[in-house]
Amino acid sequence: MKVEKRREAMLQAVLSGMNDVAALCEHFGMSEATVRRDLRALADERRIVRTYGGAASVGVHEPEESLDTRRESFREQKEAIARAAARHVQDGDTLFLDGGTTTAALARCLAGRKDIQVITNNLLAVGALASADVRVTLIGGDVRPSSMSTLGPIAQVALSRLTFDKAFLGADGVVAGRGLCEATAEQAFLKECIVAQAASVFVLVTSDKLERASQQHWTPLEREWRLITDSFADDAAIERFRQRGSVNVERAEMDAR
Structure with missing residues (x-):
């Protein structure tokens, strides 16, 4: 088989969900x-994303869901993830809550805690926390209406002056060996700034976002971090993250309280 045809066939296999090098070797007898080598060539052409032990489809630039749609989608899973994340918060912690509806659910779980301080760019989280007398520092910057969060140069400068014990991040997608994907470069870079200032990093995403490369802008995660997702997460996807060694994976049970 000629190289071009072979790589086209491999691309189609990856797009159909065959993501592991071992599975591709067996399938093609190579x-x-x-x-x-073929996966690297396809990645160089930006037709796939290389991951630890395999590859994932890049996908087209998906339009962002409206804020109302995000609030309603996967609500039970987000609440379960938020409850699991809240159990990692200890007395005296200074936290950062990223933008997004899952981190906003975490804010509701933390309402009433008098022994923590929360730094955030998430306007959805501020109301729940401030009305419950939690100490809140809001990062300034440009307001992004589709997520009701702040970002941009002002937010980046503010972050450079702060550190926190734990950062809780959301994402449009998360790929093992690649990091977090976002709709804009500003979002991705702001998350990179957050990661740099945190002693511990937690990524809170529903299982539909695992191995999802739906956007073109990336935040690398080249350190130890914890992934908290829901109980519907695919075993094979979870294993790809665990194989990284630097990722602790936690599944949040739907009936957890």
């Missing part, structure tokens, strides 16, 4: 070195 050596691991050849498969990896």
